[in-house]
Amino acid sequence: MSSAPRLPYRPFHRPFLFYGARGALAAILAALSFGTAFAQGWPARPITLVVPFPAAGGTDLVIRSIQPLLQKELGQPVVIDNRSGAGGTIGSTFVARATPDGYTAGVVTTITHAVSVSVYPKLAYDPASDFAYAGFIGTSPYVLAVNRSLQAKDVKGLVEKLKAAGGQPTFGSVGVGTVSHLMGEQFSKLANVPMIHVPYRGAAPAYTDLMGGQVQLMFDNPVGLAPYVKAQKITAIATTAPTPLLADVPTFARQGIANFEQQLWYGVAFPKGTPPAIVSRFNAALNKVLSQRDVARDLATKGVTAHPGTPAEMQATVNKDIPYWGAIARSVGATVE
Incomplete structure (x- = not known):
C-alpha cells in the first residue's frame, strides 16, 4: 500500500484542526451517550428473531427450545420469523439490511456465516463485517x-x-x-x-x-x-x-484420527451498528437461559450442546471458520449460483 502524500506545513491550520478534533470527540461521546441511553430502555417492544431455515427444521427447533425463557428474561415477546431459502442466505441478508435498533436479530450457523461466503459468489452480505454477534446458542457434532x-x-x-x-x-x-x-x-x-x-x-x-x-x-x-x-x-x-x-x-x-473435530454452531447476531449495550444485554439474557440445566437437557435431546459465550468469541469463531471452510470449498469447486 502506498503512503499518503505529505501535506504542506501550514501552522495556521493548527487551531482549526484542534477544535475540529475536539468537536469530533464531542460528537463521538454524544453518540455513545445516546446509544447507552437508548439501550437502557431496550427492549420496549417485541423483538423479531429471524430463522433463515424452514419451520420445524433443526435450526428452528433449537431456537424454539429457548424462545420462551429468552423472552421471559428480556421482558418482551421474541417473535420467530422463518425466512428460508438459498441455504439460509435469504434470511441472513434480511437481518444484515435491517435497521440496527435492537429489534431485529437472526439465528446464524456455520452454514450461513462461515461456509456461505465461499459457495455463494453473489452473497449479499459479509459475515465478517455486516453483523454484531451476540453470542452462541450451542454446537452440534457431525x-x-x-x-x-x-x-x-x-x-x-x-x-x-x-x-x-x-x-x-x-x-x-x-x-x-x-x-x-x-x-x-x-x-x-x-x-x-x-x-x-x-x-x-x-x-x-x-x-x-x-x-x-x-x-x-x-x-x-x-x-x-x-x-x-x-x-x-x-x-x-x-x-x-x-x-x-x-x-x-x-x-x-x-x-486415532486427528483434525476431524468440526461441529455445526448456532448463534445470534444483530445488524452491524446495533448499540453494543443492546448486544451485551441480549448476550446476558441468552447466557442465563443457556446455563439452566433444563435447557441444556432439552437441547441435548436435539443433538446440541449448550454453549454460553461472549460476542467477541462468536466474532472470533466466524473470522476463523470463514477461511477454513473457504479453503475446502475452493479445493472441490463447491459453488452455488
Whole structure:
C-alpha cells in the first residue's frame, strides 16, 4: 500500500484542526451517550428473531427450545420469523439490511456465516463485517453414517472395505456447498479414496438412499441420523465430538484420527451498528437461559450442546471458520449460483 502524500506545513491550520478534533470527540461521546441511553430502555417492544431455515427444521427447533425463557428474561415477546431459502442466505441478508435498533436479530450457523461466503459468489452480505454477534446458542457434532451392507464397525475398517470394493464409492449430502458436502470431501481425502458426491435437496431423500444403498455414506447431524441408527437401518461409524444421542459411537479422535473435530454452531447476531449495550444485554439474557440445566437437557435431546459465550468469541469463531471452510470449498469447486 502506498503512503499518503505529505501535506504542506501550514501552522495556521493548527487551531482549526484542534477544535475540529475536539468537536469530533464531542460528537463521538454524544453518540455513545445516546446509544447507552437508548439501550437502557431496550427492549420496549417485541423483538423479531429471524430463522433463515424452514419451520420445524433443526435450526428452528433449537431456537424454539429457548424462545420462551429468552423472552421471559428480556421482558418482551421474541417473535420467530422463518425466512428460508438459498441455504439460509435469504434470511441472513434480511437481518444484515435491517435497521440496527435492537429489534431485529437472526439465528446464524456455520452454514450461513462461515461456509456461505465461499459457495455463494453473489452473497449479499459479509459475515465478517455486516453483523454484531451476540453470542452462541450451542454446537452440534457431525456423524459419519454408512449403509449397513458395508459391514464396517470403525473408520479404519470402513476405509479398508471402500478400497477393497474397487470402483468409485458415492457419498450423499444435504446439498452442494453444505457442511455435509464439505465433510464428505474431507473424508475422501483422509481415506485416500476418490468418491462421487451425490447432493440431495434436504436430509430426508439422502437418508432414504443411504438406507437403500444408492449412496454408501454421508455426514449429518446426530438428531437426524440417530433414529435410523437406533432402528439398525444405517450404521454410525464415528462422530466429530461426543453426543448423548449416540453415546456408544466413538469420536474420530478416539479412533486415532486427528483434525476431524468440526461441529455445526448456532448463534445470534444483530445488524452491524446495533448499540453494543443492546448486544451485551441480549448476550446476558441468552447466557442465563443457556446455563439452566433444563435447557441444556432439552437441547441435548436435539443433538446440541449448550454453549454460553461472549460476542467477541462468536466474532472470533466466524473470522476463523470463514477461511477454513473457504479453503475446502475452493479445493472441490463447491459453488452455488
